[in-house]
Amino acid sequence: MTHRSDLLQAFDTLLAPERFKDYGPNGLQVEGRVEVRRMVSGVTASRALIEAAIAREADAIFVHHGLFWRGQDGRITGWMKQRLALLLAYDINLFAYHLPLDAHAELGxxxxxxxxxxxxxxxxxxxxxxxxxxxxxxxxxxxxxxxxxxxxxxxxxxxxxxxxxxxxxxxxxxxxxxxxxxxxxxxxxxxxxxxxxxxxxxxxxxxxxxxxxxxxxxxxxxxERYGAPAVAAHVAQQLGIEHVFVDIENPA
Missing domain, CATH: 3.40.1390.30 (NIF3 (NGG1p interacting factor 3)-like)
Incomplete structure (x- = not known):
């Protein structure tokens, strides 16, 4: 088990998001419970991935494509409301890293x-x-x-x-x-x-x-199926927490 802030620091130290001009916020996008013992990684913070994390009793989700992007409609309706409602109801942390995850020299x-x-x-x-x-x-x-x-x-x-x-x-x-x-x-x-x-x-x-x-x-x-599980597995091992990658099928 690890503290949410320690998990965030481990990701930030590894991926150095401050180096990048990106299309959305990197790091902790949705705050959940303080203590993290199990993490699910995936490509995109879709409802299907969030539901898979809930089924696995995960405390945190780590993805490449998060929920928030520059220039998007800021209203919490439709699919955005559904995803956020699940994260908040189950107190799950959402970590998302876009360009920093693409760029890492070994794990990206x-x-x-x-x-x-x-x-x-x-x-x-x-x-x-x-x-x-x-x-x-x-x-x-x-x-x-x-x-x-x-x-x-x-x-x-x-x-x-x-x-x-x-x-x-x-x-x-x-x-x-x-x-x-x-x-x-x-x-x-x-x-x-x-x-x-x-x-x-x-x-x-x-x-x-x-x-x-x-x-x-x-x-x-x-x-883009390979960076998120590589980074999440590395950090999970470093902090002594459980990790599983869930690949939600996508023809794109």
Whole structure:
């Protein structure tokens, strides 16, 4: 068992949220009970995740996508009221870290996705250095765009959207989890031969073909399943509390 403030300090020390200009508040978003003995981690603070935490008698939830975002409607109605009502009724703490969780060099979403795909980063790029750039950990090249796409499909267990760039082997690969399609141009400038992220918008297909750099959209949720449980497990072990990751299915 640990104190809520000690849990918050452990997360803040590890993830350094003060370094980032973010789209919402990082840290403790909803205050629950003081003592924490069991924590549930997940990608998004959805009602399904909150209900799963209640079923597991959790005292805290740790997520990547919290409840509050810059520019959103501030009224507590509909889905927001339902989620907050559950958290408050069961006195559960909600901790959320967005960009700091993406960026952590070992436990973050990008680092953990790289591990899943067998990639090793040696360079950072893009706004706030969120993008990772590197090569296969085994030192080999991917034979071509399709070989890379097949590797990603197998590793993540889901279809991907691949817009092939130039033909031939691929060595330098950039990646940034979630909705980071706007990082594609920065990846190209950094020397990537392929770029992986969660989503694709209309311009990226043209950039891929015109610049000869492969673009692969792997799914927003699919690319961000790994950071939250890695961070939560690390902190739970450090503080001697229980932890379980709950992956709420999401086709996005």
């Amino acid at each position: 979403n990008n680092a953990q996705l790289g591990q899943q795909l067998g990639l090793r980063a040696d360079t950072r790029f893009g706004e706030q250095d969120l993008g990772f750039l590197g090569e296969r950990a085994d030192g080999a090249d991917f034979a071509d765009s399709e070989a890379l796409a097949v590797n990603v499909r197998k590793a993540l267990g889901r279809p991907v959207t691949c817009v092939a760039g130039a033909s031939g082997p691929i060595r330098r690969i950039g990646w940034c989890t979630g909705g980071a399609q706007s990082y594609f141009e920065a990846a190209i400038a950094a020397g990537a031969q392929a770029f992986l992220t969660g989503e694709i918008s209309e311009p990226q297909a043209h950039y891929a073909r015109e610049c000869g750099v492969t673009f692969i959209a792997c799914g927003h949720h699919a690319t």
